[in-house]
Amino acid sequence: MVIDALKASELVENLDRGKPVNIAFFYPDQNVMKALNSLFAKVLSKMDLIYLLDTLVTIQREVIINAAKANAKRLYFLERGLDIANPEQYALGMSNFRNEIVGDLEQARDKLAKSGLKIRIRLQKTANGVLISVINNTPILPEELSRITMRMERARSYNDFSEAYEEVYDSTEGAGLGIVLVTLLLKNSGIGVESYSITSDGTSTKCDVMIPLEIRPREVTTNIKTEILRQVEGLPTFPKHIIELQRLCGDPDASIGEISKRIMIDPSITSDVLKLSNSAGFITSKRIEQVSDAVMTIGLKNLNAILTASSARQILDKRFSKFEQIWNHCNKTAFYARILAMKMRLPKIMESVFLTGLLHDLGKIVLLSTDLELTNWISEMVNNRKIRTSTIMEEVSLGISHSSIGELIARHWAFPEYLTESIRCHHSPLNAPNEYRDQVYITYLANMFCGVETRKYDYYYLEGEVLERYGIASIEDAQNLHDEIKGRYETDSRS
Ligand SMILES: [Fe+2]
Ligand SMILES: [Fe+2]
Incomplete structure (x- = not known):
């Protein structure tokens, strides 16, 4: 061997x-x-x-x-x-x-x-x-x-x-x-x-x-799963002022002044826009203090991503419990994903993977709120038994994984397909449909790098096919790439 x-x-x-x-x-x-x-x-x-x-x-x-x-x-x-x-x-x-x-x-x-x-x-x-x-x-x-x-x-x-x-x-x-x-x-x-x-x-x-050759998976029904499905069904739609803002982001006649003014009406959106503009690896020489500066620096597509993520988070935090550490992890993943897309010469998907990173774990909020003790026990099992992904344990324990819950929420809110698929496949990238392979793989890699930092994963867990696609020839290469992105993240968060 x-x-x-x-x-x-x-x-x-x-x-x-x-x-x-x-x-x-x-x-x-x-x-x-x-x-x-x-x-x-x-x-x-x-x-x-x-x-x-x-x-x-x-x-x-x-x-x-x-x-x-x-x-x-x-x-x-x-x-x-x-x-x-x-x-x-x-x-x-x-x-x-x-x-x-x-x-x-x-x-x-x-x-x-x-x-x-x-x-x-x-x-x-x-x-x-x-x-x-x-x-x-x-x-x-x-x-x-x-x-x-x-x-x-x-x-x-x-x-x-x-x-x-x-x-x-x-x-x-x-x-x-x-x-x-x-x-x-x-x-x-x-x-x-x-x-x-x-x-x-x-x-x-x-x-x-x-x-x-022929396999028919069993549908596992648990009380928790039934409860989760009910909760997802009942999630409210995005507020009107956000939908209007998102429309403005795509309107060539809309002015930055007008968009900024509307953002400032909503304090929690304002704070997310400022926070994420300052910490997502956008090239800036100084801290962004004003919403209008933020919009100019990050551009309307990234702004749109922040609006989507921020509203989704608000709705989930209100309905379920607030798990700040999950969103912080997602913010970091989004940073890593953007830089990875840039490094892999995929500039076209930099904005989309920024958003997939921001929202990839949204199903976890639901899971943790529904049964914190069981979810923690699952993480413990995953770590102790060196199981490659929590998905397997979640499915076998609850009948549904946080990736599938995320997918359901994404469908409920009619998110674009690349985002829904990236949420669904962020732990099982090889399941990605061909047209969204890059968004899924980059989200997966960014999340894995973050997981390595918390000792949840190891480089050797990385899917060979994903590494091959980006010419990452060895574990050392993966580590070097990760170190570089991590270094950049640390410098950026200090500034
Ligand atoms: Fe996850
Ligand atoms: Fe994650």
Whole structure:
């Protein structure tokens, strides 16, 4: 290992021709996971199932980590001369293994590399779809297998993850939540629980997931989702004076004086216009204090974006709770998106990605207001389990993600299509329709860079296809680009 993007395309071609793809590694480090993600992305694109990417990556990540844990466990017993098949020695070995290794599997990495214990991934095309097998060199014990089967059985009865989370706190091998997550993802995505199996031949363990050609996702209904849909339906339209202002922005005969005067009637719009004009990376030598200066500096298209964002925020803040940190994050994302668009030589979309940045997380306001505790718990799970995106966890726990809530709000307010799509796809850029690919990718990248700063994401999470589109050849390149934009943001916010 490791496979690069070109090799991944070649492997997928082989797979399509009926040749199985085999990949082997000792330890699933970031490079391995990144390579697998781009391989899965290519396989799913070919199957026209790209929307399953995060689901598949999350399932496979759990499966692969478990395989690595099983190999580490076997090694641990071998090193200490403990017999894994002897119940007493097993209990003793396991309690030490849990304390010493499980929380920090990375420390077993070098030993695993030297041990010869491997993890193999095999992809095979079959008549019904693509079969993905994860095989490790350790036979699963009958007790372990029956415990997993039992947990899966139980997990099948849950409608959503929130139902499960109090019950599965007791997790003998830290695998309880993982199994519930995998089961619910299989069930809700339409891949199906029956597509998953674990078998052992006495020397190794194999975990199969079959991705069928035909998939029908399950509609998950939760009380929270029903409540959210009701709330979105009831959102008021934009106030008349804003609609009039937006019309003036597009009117070639309107004067800046007239527009500025109308802005100043609304104090919160005024404050947003001044604040965002001063902090969105517009080239100015001094602080903008006057609305008319702001309008002249940023131009009518950017002003229009601020009006849209500001009114949307006002309505949401009034209806739900005010989450200042979300809007601050959105302001930063908007800054990053504008500069990214400029750097990627996409001047035409600088104004549109400014707006997508400003509003991309509007669904989060609704989510946080509806159930703060659950939403926080979801973020915690996403961080702890290094899940690539919160979308998966939100869908599996609440039946709806903040991206989809955002999309619904955008449709309710008849936002332009590029904005609606950028909100919908800001965590799953590969789902973007072709005509809005740049707006979506730039919004995604800007948001990911912000997420890296809060340690929510890592550069290796970045979607290979997005990086390829902009010629970002390596993680170092991504980091340099990010550093440059961040530097500019910091200088601008100080001035
Ligand atoms: Fe988001
Ligand atoms: Fe965000």
